[in-house]
Amino acid sequence: MNQVFFIIGVSGSGKSTVGKLLSKQMNIPFFDGDDFHPEENIKKMSNGIPLADDDRHGWLLTLNELAKKQLENRSCVIVCSALKQKYRELLSAGFEKNTKWIHLSGSFEKVFERMNNREGHFMSSDLLKSQIDTLEEPEHAITIDIQLTPEEIVKKIKNEMLDKSEFGLLGLGVMGKSLCRNLANNGFKISMYNRHVEGLEENVALDFKNEYQELSSVLQFDKLEDFVNSIQKPRKIMLMVNAGKTVDIVIDDLLSHLYEGDILIDGGNSNYINTKERFNNLKKKNIHFIGTGVSGGEEGALKGPSIMPSGDLEAYKKVQPFLETIAAKDENNLPCCTYVGPEGSGHFVKMVHNGIEYAEMQLLAEVFSILSATGKNPGEIADVLETWKNEADSYLLNITINILQKKEDNDWLINKILDKAENKGTGNWAAKTSAELGIPSTLIASSLFARYLSFYKEERLKISNLLDNETDYNLNLTSEELLKAYQFARIINHYQGFNLMSEASKAYSWNLNLSEIARIWTNGCIIRSDLMTELVTVLKESENLISFSKITEIIKKIRPSANKVVSQCVLNNIPAPCLSEAVNFLNGLSTTNSSANLIQAQRDYFGAHHYQRLDDETGQYYHTKW
């Protein structure tokens, strides 16, 4: 990847000498910023009038253009004092991730001495003082002391910036590997690491590097210390290891090799509570911790996943160029990656993503059951679903069609797959979290329990036999009605998912931007869909999907079909827990006077728990001697 090396610092810090030497050794062009001043500026300077920020503006844009032009074909060195952050922002605008800042720094005395030792040069101490006062320490730069000789300085620059990687990735499982290739394909210089386990995991990183052309300049390791030392400071290291204890073990192992200011990114499906704890523990050691959801599976990770980072905003900014570059792009070509919020919020949001995903998958499974009960075979069902794309397109709908069309020998493959649905924890956490926070995420719970129930296969066979279950279905349903019921349940599912995030955002003061979260879910992730794209706009207006007028109108139109489908399933003994729960949920959510008053009365009756009254708005509690 081509890069611009900006050598910056106060006058007299030796920028030109170092810049020229670096350009020579790297065989790339050298430019002195001062040579590009417009005539007015030269005139002012020669008359001893200091340049104002306005004077500099055009000049900085010229240098920015120069750099851009160079980047098209090669790297280059540009020397320019660039004392203020806003100058540096102008200089690098549009190619931030291809920019390297090298700041030559020294004490007043040292610079003053150097300056006035140079033949034909004289600098007033006032001017130097004013420059030092103006200097805003650059954050993203490598800072080098000018006590060193120019040769030593150049050696250090090359060592830090050229030989070292910009980004490290630890853990080369399915997702880790895909992310490495994605980073390398985007021109980042990376180091990658996989542990060495005798007989089980040997030379994983090396073998992987040799497998793919795009990894040829990647540095690979199976020794942790070497891996960490191969990365520029502050280190940016992404962990792609199994959630749980492994993350803690890896962090512990890493700690002795890290420096203050280094940044760890956990890209696994960690529990957000653990992420909060790790964030706080590492903060005490001045190590930044970015908990990041990554969705898209193997293919998404390779071609562009949806990324949900959280943690300190300042630390995030340092990894932002990497994450945004490798992320999927939305319909406006913006990255499907956004700063979600503080500490564990990124993993929380990913957990909810997966909860929504569980329900979306279960709804398709129920649709499949119902269409099967109407006598259709998988191929015919795929044909029906194909017609749904106009109104309900989504990644999951598409892969479902592909799955149902897949044949093996003369039968559909789906008919040969064992009907026990497994899970890996995030759906479970989502259900538990909503129970914990007091939020009714009934579709997530329903889908989770449907998976659990599928595991009772023996019991199912036994009980089906005992109950003489009918298999002669008498279903009075059109495909159009089923589509409406499916869409209805999906709206409820998305309502519940965003509601869970909204409530958690309040509970944890995360200040989540729901529309922005919907936006980064419009591509790259498993639950991308036309509905999600619509929600980006909806959620800008209202955190409550259902009361958004356009959606309210849709619900009114499709609700009767949802009711009909569910009642038909119930009368025919066809399990449709998630569709049923969607209908029941909206019925509950639109009940003005619910029978919860009876529950309060019962609690007061046997447990003296007291109750509130409709006719006392103060919220006072009452007890009755029943």
Place this chain on the structure above:
Amino acid sequence: MNQVFFIIGVSGSGKSTVGKLLSKQMNIPFFDGDDFHPEENIKKMSNGIPLADDDRHGWLLTLNELAKKQLENRSCVIVCSALKQKYRELLSAGFEKNTKWIHLSGSFEKVFERMNNREGHFMSSDLLKSQIDTLEEPEHAITIDIQLTPEEIVKKIKNEMLDKSEFGLLGLGVMGKSLCRNLANNGFKISMYNRHVEGLEENVALDFKNEYQELSSVLQFDKLEDFVNSIQKPRKIMLMVNAGKTVDIVIDDLLSHLYEGDILIDGGNSNYINTKERFNNLKKKNIHFIGTGVSGGEEGALKGPSIMPSGDLEAYKKVQPFLETIAAKDENNLPCCTYVGPEGSGHFVKMVHNGIEYAEMQLLAEVFSILSATGKNPGEIADVLETWKNEADSYLLNITINILQKKEDNDWLINKILDKAENKGTGNWAAKTSAELGIPSTLIASSLFARYLSFYKEERLKISNLLDNETDYNLNLTSEELLKAYQFARIINHYQGFNLMSEASKAYSWNLNLSEIARIWTNGCIIRSDLMTELVTVLKESENLISFSKITEIIKKIRPSANKVVSQCVLNNIPAPCLSEAVNFLNGLSTTNSSANLIQAQRDYFGAHHYQRLDDETGQYYHTKW
């Protein structure tokens, strides 16, 4: 409470002297066991033939009868060597909790010396040795060294057994107070304690004692150390404090005053995971910890709750007489209290009890909604429910009828109660635990979420308005059909509850006896019902309710009504999440080929998670390149 003081120990330990002195000081009769031997025994002994166990049998029964007779009117002292445990069991059979064992104990040398110093006595060292060999150390006795003088020994007995309490209760909230009165009403000598909090909780124990006649001989405290020291060793102290941190704080405070072997009983609704941890921590300190579920509310605690203790069986045996005495009695007059199993199992079982309770309450609330939708007022609904008692009697049905009949001014009180159902944690834990353990407890989750949803009152009003919800119901239902649907859902609810315990029992190796758990829930607790009484028998035969033939037949008969009720609710926008879930659950549980195969295919498609096949019974995993 009258008591029998058995003074026991080998010949020559001074039993008669001590027994006579004690009887004199307490002004109660004294009996020497040896005086009650039948003629055959006396003959044998005078011929130097040692008595066999068979010879002793009748004699021990005679002493047992003697003690029983005395207990009717007074306490007494009986002296008898009673060297074996089985002798002691015979002696105290039928009045174990009125028995005090005092074991006079000394070294061989000491006894031998005492014996042969007595005028007119001679004992061979062989006989003494054989007695010492025969002696089985009594566990439940107070053991006193015969080095002390008889006066000192009697003082010690009185101090330990008469002035000190048998049982301590800490925490005088609603439940703690009721349990104290229950213990006192049953004649136990207890100490009770409530903390002193300036201005908030002052003289709680004293005021409580003065309020009730039955507490006149109870010792009351607000200093922890005095409270603990007022209780006989090993101390038996029941904690009735708020679940959570308070329990740990109280245990910490207690620890410095406890001795090894003391027994703490946590009777609050603690989380079973915490109970397991506390059990293990206290075990290291040789303090026993009994985690105990207590159900029945204020009234149950007073008149007889259902009690679910767990922990070390040996420690349990020491508190068993107290817990069994204060517990409710089942239809065979057996206590509704049983040893549940190791460590946290008692609190686990109580958590499931409350989970079942949540669903039973929610089902009644749904029945109330449905009957309201048919146009009936609370009084008329109570009349309908009254007719259900024949087929579905339960404590909760009864209190629901009472609640619905309650009027205030000219309206039913239920109409004035705010419809936001609160909760205190156990339902939440039950739902989370079933998610954690991978067990589909859908009715518990449904009921919990229904309570959560009821809290969205403002949202409900808003959305009801937006959706123009119909209030003109078109329900085609009979009360008989509704009763069948209710019974159907209750069977599913109990199936799920007992299944949750059965699976936890396997996961934690608790070896729970489900029939026995059902038995202790037939009285005293909130979910007592005719159904529960039936389940005691059913669960002896089968851990799976649904496949028990009698219940299978009932399900077949009532399932169509359940389906009809749910479909009618769905078509009328009446929320019935728990009834719906019951129907969906049985549909899922009786599905031979579920659509979980599609979910496995989707997981393999986007996440390469692999799947198993119907045509490969080895369980091998496959991956398809979709």
